Amino acid sequence: MLCASDVCRDRQMSLYVQKFGGTSVGTVERIQVVADKVAKFRNDGHDMVIVVSAMSGETNRLIGLANSMQETPDPRELDVLVSTGEQVTIALLCMALKERGVDARSYTGGQVSILTDNSHNKARIQEIGVENIRSDLDAGRVVVVAGFQGVDDQGNITTLGRGGSDTTGVALAAALKADECQIYTDVDGVYTTDPRVVDSARRLEKVTFEEMLEMASQGSKVLQIRSVEFAGKYNVPLRVLSSFVDGPGTLITLDEEGNAMEQPVVSGIAFNRDEAKVTVVGVPDTPGAAARVLSPIGGANIEVDVIVQNISEDNTTDITFTVHRNDVTKTQAVLQPVCEELGVRELKTDDKVAKISVVGVGMRSHAGVASTMFETLANENINIQMITTSEIKIAVIIDERYLELAVRALHSAFELSDA
Amino acid sequence: MLCASDVCRDRQMSLYVQKFGGTSVGTVERIQVVADKVAKFRNDGHDMVIVVSAMSGETNRLIGLANSMQETPDPRELDVLVSTGEQVTIALLCMALKERGVDARSYTGGQVSILTDNSHNKARIQEIGVENIRSDLDAGRVVVVAGFQGVDDQGNITTLGRGGSDTTGVALAAALKADECQIYTDVDGVYTTDPRVVDSARRLEKVTFEEMLEMASQGSKVLQIRSVEFAGKYNVPLRVLSSFVDGPGTLITLDEEGNAMEQPVVSGIAFNRDEAKVTVVGVPDTPGAAARVLSPIGGANIEVDVIVQNISEDNTTDITFTVHRNDVTKTQAVLQPVCEELGVRELKTDDKVAKISVVGVGMRSHAGVASTMFETLANENINIQMITTSEIKIAVIIDERYLELAVRALHSAFELSDA
Structure with a gap:
């Protein structure tokens, strides 16, 4: 249905990649809130690619299991284990979307495919195949992708390390030339400093990639540093918003x-x-x-x-x-x-x-x-x-x-x- | 190292496929017991391929999550969801084996690859590629495979339906021409009837595939019927044993x-x-x-x-x-x-x-x-x-x-x- 989606584009519809972190999908109820939000965007005619993390607590639960098996868990097997966390979320979100009458299809990192190097637990994305996603978007489906994971060229499951779901979101947005990559999180934007430390900290409307990079690498927990590098490199407009409170968030763009x-x-x-x-x-x-x-x-x-x-x-x-x-x-x-x-x-x-x-x-x-x-x-x-x-x-x-x-x-x- | 494994075979070493069900891998401690058992076989020089189910309760937990999302969960997404259960177990068992100094590598159904038709939740195995497994066995590794799951020719995750891990075990044993496929379960063999109904029910030393097929299809819960069909068709000697009590179990062979x-x-x-x-x-x-x-x-x-x-x-x-x-x-x-x-x-x-x-x-x-x-x-x-x-x-x-x-x-x- 290329035709149909071309019509959409003529009507100024956008392609958004939205990433929801562990807290945003932390319970069945919260996944349903995410599904409502995504369904609304989709019903407004936008093409939607959703990247999700594991439900909060799940990754730690899995790492706990690993530690009970092996003092230093084998890196390859640890990736096999923890990657199940996001796999659960993609399936649940697709079900919630279908329940709302929105056609959706889930993808693991391997199914996309998100090709990485073979540095287990800390892998880096090398290449993203977007053909499958494109054809699902053209068919009117919402695509739901497991963040944080990929496969190496031998088909071994890899993970990008903690926070890697942001990187997945930005990398997908870059590969798909999305109009905006929106990172939903538990804060409503980037602040001048941590509001828990300074009461009068102020939300920034806009920061540059470079500033964000320095903020992120220096410990602002809002975004994972590699995702900002990626966004800057490929000039993907990045927006940090709250899953829980409506608002414009903070836009991260070129200076x-x-x-x-x-x-x-x-x-x-x-x-x-x-x-x-x-x-x-x-x-x-x-x-x-x-x-x-x-x-x-x-x-x-x-x-x-x-x-x-x-x-x-x-x-x-x-x-x-x-x-x-x-x-x-x-x-x-x-x-x-x-x-x-x-x-x-x-x-x-x-x-x-x-x-x-x-x-x-x-x-x-x-x-x-x-x-x-x-x-x-x-x-x-x-x-x-x-x-x-x-x-x-x-x-x-x-x-x-x-x-x-x-x-x-x-x-x-x-x-x-x-x- | 073809050479080394040829020597092993000369010494009358065997290739065993062992399947451990959900109860046998139900807790961290039980997975460690399984690892001890497998390590012993491996250290005796046998080539070992292990098929595991999800930890008991896990599949039901995942189905519960699915039902809270969608009244009738989407079949494709349900497979994406429940297949994570076995993926967790394969990783944990490999870690436990490595902790015991036994080299091991895990495989999801897709990684093997276990190719099935696209009948989600009830898929049937069409073809098994054993090259990866062979080369791991030749390298002296124990291979741990996720039961119950496969992929269709589009790369979609499929599951074989409840009990399908037995089928995975037998199909792998057939494809690898294993010496015996050993199904570890919570009973110590096949009985003349259910001992919970008749006190004096007796364990059978041996039954034929045909008898077992009739027993299984009539509701003896010991083995999943399709696994027995498979075993009979490819003449894979099948043994049912207890994970918890040592004993010879029941051997299922040709009449x-x-x-x-x-x-x-x-x-x-x-x-x-x-x-x-x-x-x-x-x-x-x-x-x-x-x-x-x-x-x-x-x-x-x-x-x-x-x-x-x-x-x-x-x-x-x-x-x-x-x-x-x-x-x-x-x-x-x-x-x-x-x-x-x-x-x-x-x-x-x-x-x-x-x-x-x-x-x-x-x-x-x-x-x-x-x-x-x-x-x-x-x-x-x-x-x-x-x-x-x-x-x-x-x-x-x-x-x-x-x-x-x-x-x-x-x-x-x-x-x-x-x-």
Whole structure:
């Protein structure tokens, strides 16, 4: 029925990819609310592709089962196990849609197919086949896709890692050239900072991909970082909305050059309590030393965030970096042989640190953000342990005890509140 | 490593397909018991393919979710949903095996691939690809396959219907030319009749496929009928054993001609409370009338068991047949238009009936089984409503209130007890 859908397009109908996270599909009743919402869009004539996560709690239940079987669950089998979570949701949502008279068809990651590399538990999407989805859309069906999962080229089930359903949504939107990718979540948009920490935090109407990337990677839990990268790369308009409260949410789009001067200097304050600091003390200061320390970390699939190298007086150097707190033990194990080989003095770790970032595209054309940030922290007597910067972000590592104090002080210093 | 496995075969190692049902894998602890059992076989040098069901209760939980979404759940989506049950078990069992140092790999029905027709919820296996499994076996891995499921030629997930995991096991054993297909269950073998009804029921060392087929189809719940058909057709030695109690179980094999005379006349008494009787009264007695009544039933995928046609005086005939009790409403709906078209007098149903069968290959060469059966029931004042016979079986339909009385009387009349 190409014809029919062409008519639709003539009438200014849109193709939306909507992603509903675990909380939004957490119970039978909530799945029915999602079905109502989707049915309404479909009945308005829009083409709809829905990406869903596992019902909240389900992934943890499955991981609990895995842990009761094997101390470190086999990565391949863990993917076979946890991917069932989304498979349950796609079937239930399709049933709910059909009950509402809306034709729908479910797809697992493999059925789409969403082809990934074979890095189990942390796979990356390589290619998406959209032929099946296109023909279902043309036949007037709502397509419901399991988020978070794919298959490698051997047909093994893979998962994209936690939060990967956002990435599935954006990748599908890009592949299908959707008009908008709408991420439904339990918050009603992106805020200047976490409203649980700062009462007067304000919802942003719009942020740029770059800002969102910095916000997400610095720990704003609203969107998964890779989904924002994807959206930016393929210029997929991304909207964050609430599943529970109607509202426009926050639109994430390209930074339109002309508007740069009108942007506020700082858009938001992001923070992250999940990091741990690792310091390799007394590395011989020879070319390649940093690489020899950091390559095995990457090789072990441990993500490194901030890296700082200080010069010492005695021909040695200290290399400090941060990893996720869950990766500290693994990092130590990976570094031990390297440290012995290099003859370093000491390997220190500290998981009582937090990171705070000040983010804003306006920073590009404004000096003084760094000095305002450092002065504000100094006034509160908060010691800065590490500093890292990008074009649109300044981040510091501090003692985690001062995190909330620092966020509130910075939010106020950069005048981000509602009033 | 073809070489290595050839050596194994020289040493009289066997290839076993073992199937563990929902009760056997019902908890984390029971999966660990299964892993211990499988590891022992593997460590003895046998090649092992394991077929598992969903953890007991899981399928019902999923069906409950489906029913809360849609009054009559969409068949395709129901398969997507319930197939997750076995997918969870295969992953958990592989983890448990790996924890025991046994290399293992899981396969969903689609990954094998187990190709079926597209009759959702009741699919039939058409073809099994064993290449992947072979290469894993050659590499020394235990292969763990999700029972009960497959894919159609479009890649849609299908399920074989309840009990279909037995069929998966036997079909895999046939495709792999396994030495034995061992069905682990919660009973320790096939009995002369249900021990819950007759205390003195006796475990059979051996039964023939034909006998087992009659027993299974008559309601002995030990094995799913299609699995026995499969096993007989491809001559796969089938053994029923207990997951919980060690013992030889019951071996189901070909009837060796020479031994027929040594077989007991009757091997067992099977019965079934799941049937309902449907009578179409006053069908015009013209050629093709029976077909016109029964074809739509088959077309609606309703299984008909006993069929009896009586001649009436007035150029009409009564056609009586039995279907599963769950299918009575559907049967009435399907027959209504046909009855009107044919101008039949009445459509009657009765779901308060039960079927009892006396089964034995020995019957072929012994007269008198029928008369013993009918006399025994007459002595108990039990009225026979329908009779149907095969070479090795005589079955009757009676009022379900007399079922237990009838089974006990027949078990005793055919001297099936232990003593």
